[in-house]
Structure formats: C-alpha cells, structure tokens
Amino acid sequence: xxATTTAPVAATPVRTANxxxxxxxxxxxxxxxxxxxxxFMIAVTQLPFVATLVISFFDWNALYPKARHFTGLDNYxxxxxxxxxxxxVWTTVLLTVAVVLASLVLGLLLALxxxxxxxxxxxxxxxxxxxxxxxxxxxxxxxxHVLYNPEYGLFNGLLxxxxxxxxxxxxxxxxxxxxxxxxxxxxxxxxxxxxAGLQSRDQQQIEAARVDGASDWQIxxxxxxxxxxxxxxxGALLGSIYIVQNFDAVFTITSGGLGTANLPYxxxxxxxxAHENGLASAAGVLVVIGSIVIxxxxxxxxxxxFREEVSRA
Amino acid sequence: xxxxxxxxxxxxxxxxxxxxxxxxxxxFFLPIAWMAxxxxxxxxxxxxxxxxxxxxxxxxxxxEFFGAGGGAGPxxxxxxxxxxxxxxxxxxxxxxxxxAYALSIRPVRKWTDVLxxxxxxxxxxxxxxxxxxxxxxxxxxMLDNIWLLVILYTSMNLPxxxxxxxxxxxEVPVAVIEAARVDGARLPTVxxxxxxxxxxxxxxxxxxxCFIFSWNELLFARVLTGVVAETAPVFLTGFITSQxxxxxxxxxxxLVISLPVLAAGFAAQDKLVQGLSLGAVK
Numbered sequence: 018x019x020a021t022t023t024a025p026v027a028a029t030p031v032r033t034a035n036x037x038x039x040x041x042x043x044x045x046x047x048x049x050x051x052x053x054x055x056x057f058m059i060a061v062t063q064l065p066f067v068a069t070l071v072i073s074f075f076d077w078n079a080l081y082p083k084a085r086h087f088t089g090l091d092n093y094x095x096x097x098x099x100x101x102x103x104x105x106v107w108t109t110v111l112l113t114v115a116v117v118l119a120s121l122v123l124g125l126l127l128a129l130x131x132x133x134x135x136x137x138x139x140x141x142x143x144x145x146x147x148x149x150x151x152x153x154x155x156x157x158x159x160x161x162h163v164l165y166n167p168e169y170g171l172f173n174g175l176l177x178x179x180x181x182x183x184x185x186x187x188x189x190x191x192x193x194x195x196x197x198x199x200x201x202x203x204x205x206x207x208x209x210x211x212x213a214g215l216q217s218r219d220q221q222q223i224e225a226a227r228v229d230g231a232s233d234w235q236i237x238x239x240x241x242x243x244x245x246x247x248x249x250x251x252g253a254l255l256g257s258i259y260i261v262q263n264f265d266a267v268f269t270i271t272s273g274g275l276g277t278a279n280l281p282y283x284x285x286x287x288x289x290x291a292h293e294n295g296l297a298s299a300a301g302v303l304v305v306i307g308s309i310v311i312x313x314x315x316x317x318x319x320x321x322x323f324r325e326e327v328s329r330a
Numbered sequence: 331x332x333x334x335x336x337x338x339x340x341x342x343x344x345x346x347x348x349x350x351x352x353x354x355x356x357x358f359f360l361p362i363a364w365m366a367x368x369x370x371x372x373x374x375x376x377x378x379x380x381x382x383x384x385x386x387x388x389x390x391x392x393x394e395f396f397g398a399g400g401g402a403g404p405x406x407x408x409x410x411x412x413x414x415x416x417x418x419x420x421x422x423x424x425x426x427x428x429x430a431y432a433l434s435i436r437p438v439r440k441w442t443d444v445l446x447x448x449x450x451x452x453x454x455x456x457x458x459x460x461x462x463x464x465x466x467x468x469x470x471x472m473l474d475n476i477w478l479l480v481i482l483y484t485s486m487n488l489p490x491x492x493x494x495x496x497x498x499x500x501e502v503p504v505a506v507i508e509a510a511r512v513d514g515a516r517l518p519t520v521x522x523x524x525x526x527x528x529x530x531x532x533x534x535x536x537x538x539x540c541f542i543f544s545w546n547e548l549l550f551a552r553v554l555t556g557v558v559a560e561t562a563p564v565f566l567t568g569f570i571t572s573q574x575x576x577x578x579x580x581x582x583x584x585l586v587i588s589l590p591v592l593a594a595g596f597a598a599q600d601k602l603v604q605g606l607s608l609g610a611v612k
Contacts, residue, residue, distance in 0.1 A: 048438050050428030054488060055444070057425055061485035062451045065459030065466075072461065127354055135348025143596060144355035147362050150595035152546050154563040155584030159365050162570070162580055169577070171364050174381035201358070209603035262455045264549045269567065281457040281549070288461050289553060301458040308453050 066305065073298035080292045092299035102283060102300060106307075109261060109279040111192065116199045117256040121249060123200065124207025131208070132215045149205040157269035160198035161187065165270075191275035195266050203260070207252045214248030215241070247321075257311060280304045369581035376577035391582035404583070406558075407565035410476050414551075414561060415544035418483035422491045422540050423533065425484070430495035435502060435525070445496060448489040456486065460553060467554055476559040482550050487540040494539070498532025499525065535601030538594045545591055562587045 076088040096102050131142055148156070164171045167185040176183060187194045218241065226236050264281045271277040273286060284304065288297035367383070368376045369392070375385035397403025433441045463482070464473075472478045502525050510520045551561040560568075569583055570576050595602055 044439075047432060047436055049432075051432035051438060051444065054425040054429035054492060055447075058448065058451055058485060058488060061481060062454060062459065065462040066454060068462035068465075069458055127351075130347060130351040130354065133344060133347055133351075135344065135351060137348075137352065141351050141355035142599070144359040146595065146599060147359055147592070150542075150588065150592045151362065152563060152566075152584070152588045152591055154546075154548050154566050155588050158566065158570070158580055158584055159361055163365060163368060163577060164361060166577075169377040169379045169381075171361070171381060174379050177380045201361070205358070206603070209599075213603060258453055262457065264457070265546075265563075268548070268552075281455065284457045284460070285549065285553070288464070294461060294465075297461055301455075301461065304455050305458045308455055311453070 069298045069301050069305075072294055073302050075295045077294040078292050079288070079294050088295070092295045093303070096296060096299045096303060101278070104276065105278045105280050105283040106303075108192065108277060109281075112196060112199075112263070112267075112277075112279055113257055113260045115196050116203060116260050117253055119196070119200045120203040120207045120256065121252055123204045124252065125211050125245075125249075127204065127208040128211035128215055131212055145208060146205045148201050149203070151202070153202065153265040154269055156202055157198060157266045160194070160201075161270045165194060187271060188275070191271050191277045195270050195277055198270065199260060199263065199266055203256055207256065210248055210252045210255075211245060214245045218244050261308065261311070280307075365581045366585060368578055369585050371578050373575035373578050376581070377575050391578035392586070394579045395583045395586065404562065404565055404586070407560045407562045408587075410555075410559055411545055411562040413476055414479045414483055415541045418480045418487065418544050419537050419540040421480065421484040422487045423537060425488055426491035426495050426536070427533075429492050430499050433492070433496045434499040435504070435507065445493065448492045451485075452489045456549060460549070463550075464553055473554060474556040474559045476555070478554055479547075479551060479559065479561070482554075483540075483544040483547060486547070487543055490543075491536050491540055494532065494536045495529075498529050498536075501532075502528045531601070535598055538598050539602065542591050542594055 073092055074087060074089060075085055076091065077085040127145060131138060131145070135141075151159070162170070165186040167173060167183060167188075170186075172186065173183045223236055223240060226240060231239075262281055263279065264285065267273055267277055267279055267282045268285075273279075273282040278286070280300065281304070284297050284300045287293045287300060291297075364381075370387040370389070371382070371385050372388050372390055375382045376391075378385075395404060397405075432438050433445055438444065467473045467475070467478055506524055507520055510524050515523070546563065547561075548563045548567070551564045552567065555561065555564060566583055566587055570580060
C-alpha cells in the first residue's frame with residue numbers, strides 16, 4: 018500500500034522550496050481524516066475513565082460533599098471486602114459464562130438445522146432472528162410480566178393445560194430467570210454468526226470425505242468443528258463484551274434483588290441510589306480491570322482472526 | 331441396500347430435521363407472537379389462567395399506551411429516541427467515514443494498531459465512565475438534555491462503525507482507484523464515482539446497527555435524562571407504576587417501541603451479523 022503515496026491526494030499541501038512535498042506534511046495529510054474520530058473517542062471514553070480513577074481514591078458521598086477527602090486505597094479495600102460486591106462479581110461471571118455457553122450451543126444446533134435445505138427455510142430463519150430484534154427492555158418486561166408471572170403468565174398457563182405445577186419462576190430461580198431471557202435474545206445472534214461459518218465451508222472437501230465413507234458425525238467432528246472454531250470464538254467474544262455489561266435485564270426482571278445484582282447494576286446502584294461516588298468509582302475501576310483481563314485475551318483472538326483477513330487481502 | 335433406499339431414507343431424515351427446525355423457530359417466536367396477541371386483548375382477557383387464546387380483539391392497549399387514558403403519552407420519548415438515534419448515527423458516519431478511509435484506502439502507518447485502539451474502547455464497560463459523565467453533565471447543566479445522549483451514543487457506536495466501514499472500504503480495489511487517478515479524476519470524483527457505489531451497502535448496514543444500538547440503550551438514558559429528554563426505553567421502564575392490570579398495555583408498548591428495530595433488522599438480516607461481527611464474517 019505504501020507505493021500508492023505517489024498518488025496526488027496527499028501531495029496537494031504545501032511544497033518545500035525544491036518543489037517536492039514535505040514528507041512530514043504528507044504524513045499529516047494522510048492522518049488528518051483519522052484525527053476527528055480519534056480525538057472524539059479519547060475525549061468521550063478515556064477522559065471519564067481517568068476521572069473515575071481519580072474519584073476512586075476519595076471518600077465522597079454526594080449527599081455530604083463537604084466531607085469529601087482523599088482516602089487512598091480505602092475504597093478498594095471496602096469494595097473487595099464487601100460481601101455484596103464480591104457476590105456481584107461472582108454473579109457477573111456466572112451470568113456471562115452461562116448465557117454465552119448456552120446461547121452458543123443452542124445457536125450451533127439451530128445453525129446446523131438451518132444449514133440444511135427444507136421447505137420454508139427463509140421463514141424459519143426470520144422467526145429465529147426475531148428475539149434478537151426486540152428492544153432489550155421490552156424483552157425483559159415481556160419475560161417478567163407476560164411469561165414468568167406466576168398467576169397469569171404464559172408459562173404457567175401452558176403448564177396448566179398439562180396439569181403441571183405453577184411455580185413462581187423469578188422467586189424460585191431468579192438468576193436462571195434472567196439468564197433464560199438473555200439466552201433467548203442472544204441465541205439468534207450466535208446462530209447467525211455460526212450459520213455464516215457453516216456456509217463458508219469447503220463443500221468439495223466435505224464431498225470428498227463423504228465419498229471416502231466418512232459418517233456425518235466424523236465430518237462434523239473433524240471438518241466442520243475445526244472450521245467453525247474461529248466463528249465460535251468470535252461469537253463468545255462478542256457475546257461476552259455485551260453480556261458482561263448487561264444492565265437492562267437485571268434492572269427490569271429482578272431490580273438486582275434475590276442475588277442477581279451484577280457489577281454494572283451494583284455500580285449503578287451505589288452512586289444512583291446510595292450516592293457513594295468514591296465506592297462506585299472503585300467498583301467501576303475493578304470492572305475495568307476485569308474487562309482488561311478478558312479483553313487482552315479477547316483482542317488476541319480477534320487479532321488472530323483479522324491477521325488472516327489482512328494476509329488474505 | 332439400493333441407492334433408492336438410501337436416498338429415500340435421507341429424504342425422510344431431511345424432512346424430519348426440517349420439522350425440528352420449524353418447531354425450534356416456532357418455540358423461539360412464541361413469546362413474540364403471544365406478546366402481539368396479548369396486545370390486542372382487553373386487560374381482563376390478558377390476565378387469565380389458562381390463557382384466553384380466542385378472546386375478542388381490541389385496540390384498547392394501544393389506545394391506553396398512546397395516552398387516550400389521560401397519561402403523558404409516549405410521543406415525546408419516541409421523538410427523543412428518534413432524535414438521539416438518527417443524529418448520533420449521522421455523527422458516527424461523519425466521523426467514521428474519513429477515519430475508515432485513513433485506515434483502508436490510504437492507510438496511515440500502523441493502521442491495525444489504531445483499529446485495535448477503537449475496538450479496545452468498546453471493551454471498556456460503559457458503566458465505568460458513568461459517574462464522571464453524570465457529574466460533568468450536572469455541573470454544566472447538561473442533565474436531561476438529549477444532545478448529551480447524542481454525544482454518548484456517538485462514542486458508543488463509533489468503534490463498531492470504524493471497524494465495519496474499514497472492512498467495507500478495504501473491499502474497494504486499489505487498482506480501480508489508481509486507474510481513475512491516472513485518468514485525471516480528482517479525489518472528490520473518485521470518492522463519489524468509484525468508492526461510494528461499492529461502499530454504499532456497507533454504509534447502510536453500519537447506519538442500521540448504530541441506529542438499533544442507540545434506540546435500545548437504557549443505562550445512560552436512565553441515569554442522565556429525566557422529564558424532558560426521556561427516551562422510549564426509559565419511558566417503558568416507568569410505564570408500569572400503576573396498580574391493577576397492565577399486561578395488554580405493556581405488550582402494546584413493547585411492540586410499538588420494538589417496531590423500528592424489528593423493521594430495520596428484518597430488512598438487513600445478513601448485514602446485521604456481518605456488522606456485529608465487525609466484518610470478520612463475510
């Protein structure tokens with residue numbers, strides 16, 4: 018690509034005395050289109066985080082602003098020894114892992130089904146995508162009131178027909194209730210990624226294996242699954258990014274009660290309701306550290322995916 | 331075993347699996363179908379056990395939602411959501427297009443590092459910056475102001491947009507651009523005649539995804555808006571404060587608010603996943 022620098026675009030700016038474009042100016046002309054986006058991102062996402070970091074070292078309750086003072090690492094100590102907060106860390110992990118795994122497995126099964134030719138495939142695909150396209154708050158309300166409601170929810174209504182029990186879903190299994198609604202929303206997404214993966218398989222290779230007498234299972238195990246690996250990784254990565262940060266479902270279905278408060282909800286609560294700015298910030302910083310650990314791993318996965326892209330290009 | 335027997339069995343198996351797929355599709359769609367049906371029921375019929383599938387239909391739920399019952403009505407929040415989503419999407423395009431150009435067609439040095447910087451901001455949980463943004467908004471009188479959400483939604487979607495756009499622009503063959511230049515075409519002409527036609531479907535897909543994410547967002551809107559700048563998802567969370575039956579009303583509200591996303595998503599099913607997977611899945 019560097020060979021294209023001879024093209025006239027960047028050469029229009031000021032020229033030096035001998036008539037040749039200054040290399041430095043040319044470099045800035047190349048960079049210029051990038052700068053607005055870069056500066057905007059740094060200002061809106063990085064600066065607030067620096068502020069969070071600073072606030073996390075202060076004892077600062079918004080209701081008593083005069084009593085604000087520097088406390089060093091006290092907030093971190095309090096956050097890390099707080100049983101509720103430790104529990105919310107665990108909840109976040111459990112929620113994310115369960116939802117990502119379940120929707121990946123379900124998504125894979127559905128993708129395998131949809132990869133086959135059958136009557137009405139397009140319709141079924143549309144039906145399956147729909148849950149992903151319901152606004153998350155609306156989906157959470159739908160699950161909480163219309164499906165889970167112990168008296169007149171659809172689940173207990175259907176159980177009624179078969180003479181089954183009438184459980185109070187949210188009270189009995191609160192975390193599972195939140196997870197189920199999220200799995201319902203995220204399975205279509207995983208399915209779409211994996212379907213794209215299935216359809217990019219080398220059909221000739223599969224035919225050859227079939228001619229050689231390989232069974233469906235062998236083909237799946239030794240050809241399809243290895244091919245799908247990067248698609249599975251991509252699905253897991255993107256799912257994790259969004260589900261770690263989930264707020265809508267926890268906020269709507271249980272309001273963080275019954276032990277379902279995850280980290281985003283806890284941070285929200287500690288400053289929005291308890292007005293503990295310092296503690297909320299410390300918790301926020303811990304969320305970020307956790308994310309960085311995941312992200313370092315995740316970025317490596319993505320960069321390996323895109324290295325293939327780049328080398329292909 | 332003769333060849334016809336094998337294919338007959340294969341066909342039967344195929345039909346069986348097709349049936350399973352149909353079943354799965356119906357199971358996944360059932361909650362939405364039930365939501366749609368309930369939204370057309372009266373509140374009394376919506377809250378029965380066993381469910382009344384064949385109850386008479388009415389538009390009361392929608393009438394109630396749109397404020398015929400004397401409520402504030404959802405229009406201000408729907409308009410706020412539309413403004414926040416559309417304006418932030420336009421801003422995203424304005425910032426992401428030149429950036430993507432500098433990362434694909436005329437790449438800066440170390441362009442992959444820059445691309446990864448954009449992605450890494452997406453991994454920083456939004457909640458970590460929430461408090462300073464709240465305090466900043468409070469001190470500058472920006473609380474309950476829709477333009478603050480416009481800025482935040484722009485930053486939320488910009489990384490994805492840069493990634494997507496980069497992958498779309500990278501598909502524009504450099505040779506074609508070079509040829510146009512050799513023929514004496516100036517940069518604006520090249521962009522309009524060569525780059526735009528190839529990149530336009532990608533730009534459309536990017537816009538759709540940015541629109542959907544902005545339309546769906548709850549946390550920032552919930553914390554940073556109040557009465558004036560309330561968006562549709564916030565309106566929805568505050569919708570069920572009243573006592574008594576509300577199922578039909580909630581179903582109608584949820585359906586109306588999801589409608590733009592459902593429409594946009596169905597229209598661009600393939601592009602949706604390509605966009606969300608940051609262009610990695612073709």
